[in-house]
Amino acid sequence: MSFFNPKRCNRKRRGWKKVAASRQSNSWIHSQTSDPADPESIIQQHHKLNARIGMLEDFLAGRAMVEERRDQMRRNNILPPPENNLRLQARRRMSAIERRRYLAERNRGGIRFFILFCLVCGILWWLLKSGL
8 A cells, every 4th residue: 555545436336236125115015915806905905004194194293293392482482402303413323334434544644644744844954954
């Protein structure tokens, strides 16, 4: 490795398409429990859809209630608490690979700065000692 080595940008990735494809949860679209003409499977699908609709309605009702509470706090000149997505972004941590790359880059930058600083100090000392 050289002192001024280039950054590795276009490295080949290892099978992320397979991992991303396996993480997609669209299985409920394609899966059928049994014959579509079977009335029990239709009733079961009906119950599943009603449960999902109920979850969405509860989520939207809770969201509306939270927004109303925020507006009321603003009207009363009270600073509302931060939203959840801001807290999640603040809590996001780097993965081990990102942390290792970040620390390696920071160390290289620190060493380069120190060597260049010592070089400038040496040149200035030499210029002062030589009387120029």
